[in-house]
Each structure stands twice: as C-alpha cells, then as structure tokens.
Amino acid sequence: MAENSPLMPRKAFFTKGNGKHTEKLTSFEMALRDAQIEKFNLVRVSSIYPPGCRLVSREEGLKDLSPGQLVFVVMSDSSSNEPNRLVAAAIGAAIPLDTTAYGYLSEHHAYGQNEQQAGDYAEDLAAVMLASTRGITLDINKDYDEQKDIFVIGGKHVKTRNVTQSAVCDKNGLWTTAVAAAVFICGP
Numbered sequence: 001m002a003e004n005s006p007l008m009p010r011k012a013f014f015t016k017g018n019g020k021h022t023e024k025l026t027s028f029e030m031a032l033r034d035a036q037i038e039k040f041n042l043v044r045v046s047s048i049y050p051p052g053c054r055l056v057s058r059e060e061g062l063k064d065l066s067p068g069q070l071v072f073v074v075m076s077d078s079s080s081n082e083p084n085r086l087v088a089a090a091i092g093a094a095i096p097l098d099t100t101a102y103g104y105l106s107e108h109h110a111y112g113q114n115e116q117q118a119g120d121y122a123e124d125l126a127a128v129m130l131a132s133t134r135g136i137t138l139d140i141n142k143d144y145d146e147q148k149d150i151f152v153i154g155g156k157h158v159k160t161r162n163v164t165q166s167a168v169c170d171k172n173g174l175w176t177t178a179v180a181a182a183v184f185i186c187g188p
Contacts (some may be wrong), residue, residue: 009050009072009184010151012060014091016165016180024079027175031077031165035179036062040071045075045184047129049103053184064185076107076122083171088113089178090164092122094130097157104130105182119164127160128164 015037018032032038035057064073076089077126088110095103106129108122129135 003119007186009186010054011054011055011061011064011185012049013058013183013185014093014161014163014181015058015183016089016163016178018165018167018176018178020167020170020174020176022174024081024121024175024177027079028077028179031177031179034168035165035181037073037181037183039067040065040069042071042073042075042181043123044075045150047107049093049104049105049128049182050184051100051102055095056185059116061183061185064187072078072184072186073181074105074107074177076109077177077179078109078111078174079177080111080169081173081175082169084175085169086112086114086166087169087176087178088115088118088164088166089180090115090118090122090162091180091182092119092124092126092160092162093182094123094160096128096130097159104133113166115166117166118166119162122164123162125186126162129157130158166170 015035017034021027078087090108091108106125165178
C-alpha cells in the first residue's frame with residue numbers, strides 16, 4: 001500500500017484507562033472512557049508500527065478524530081471480578097529511529113503484575129519481535145536494557161517505550177478492566 005494511502009497511519013498516540021462496574025462490558029466501556037477513546041468505532045489491528053508514522057500526544061491525536069469515526073488500534077485489555085485481583089494491560093513499542101522502517105507493537109495482558117512489570121515485559125516483547133525480523137535474537141527472559149549492545153551491534157537503533165494500565169479489582173466483586181492502546185490516525 002502506498003505511503004499516501006488514506007488507510008496509512010500518519011500519526012499515533014498512546015492511551016490507557018481503567019473502569020469498574022457490575023457488568024463486564026460496562027467496565028470495559030468505563031475503561032475506554034478513562035482512556036478517552038470511547039466515542040470511536042475501534043478496529044483492532046495487528047502489531048506493526050507504520051513507517052513514517054509520527055508519535056504525538058493523546059491531546060494532539062484526539063483533535064484529529066471525530067465521534068463515530070472508524071479508528072484503528074492495537075489494544076490490550078484485562079478484566080476480572082475476583083476481589084482484590086491485580087489486572088494489567090500494556091502496549092510495548094519498538095520504533096526504529098530510521099523513520100522509513102517499520103516497528104513493532106506488542107499487547108500484553110496480565111494478572112498479578114504491576115504497571116512496571118507488565119510495561120517492561122511488553123516493551124521487551126516488542127523489541128524481541130522487531131529484532132527477529134532483522135535476524136537478531138534477543139532473549140525475552142532478559143531485560144531489553146541488558147541486550148541493547150546486541151541490538152546496536154546489529155546496526156538497528158530502536159527507541160522502546162510502553163503504555164500500561166494496572167488496577168486492583170474491587171473488593172466487593174465489581175468487574176474491573178484495564179485498557180492500554182496505540183491509536184492510529186489515518187489520512188493524507
């Protein structure tokens with residue numbers, strides 16, 4: 001698909017949120033509201049960060065979107081109604097500094113992991129997936145930070161990051177949902 005295609009994302013932003021309710025679906029809706037993406041028709045896509053896609057703040061990205069619009073997202077969500085259970089949703093990103101190359105996004109859904117743990121894992125997972133496309137083997141059981149030299153030796157300079165939401169489930173058994181998303185803005 002050509003870079004000037006109306007379906008090629010030109011911008012992206014990260015967002016997160018959580019919600020609680022007696023109904024699972026409504027807790028998901030509340031998490032989307034907290035993330036400020038509830039008013040769009042979200043279409044889940046796989047994990048490629050497009051070449052030339054500019055990362056912007058949530059506030060800037062939301063200005064380009066209209067209620068009811070079809071919006072492509074890479075999204076992670078985790079829900080439970082088990083009292084005091086810890087849920088987490090994370091999106092990890094490995095984005096090449098070379099803007100003509102594509103990157104990777106990873107979705108990680110977890111129970112019992114805090115934001116730091118889930119976020120680090122998602123970030124490492126994105127780096128491992130991107131590295132494998134370049135013939136570089138990274139060990140997911142090690143922190144990406146421990147392996148940066150391997151990645152740099154391969155000549156591929158990559159910036160990694162994550163957006164992660166964790167939440168402790170309601171003590172009285174309300175459904176609790178954590179959501180994290182990379183939101184794409186398409187168009188010329």
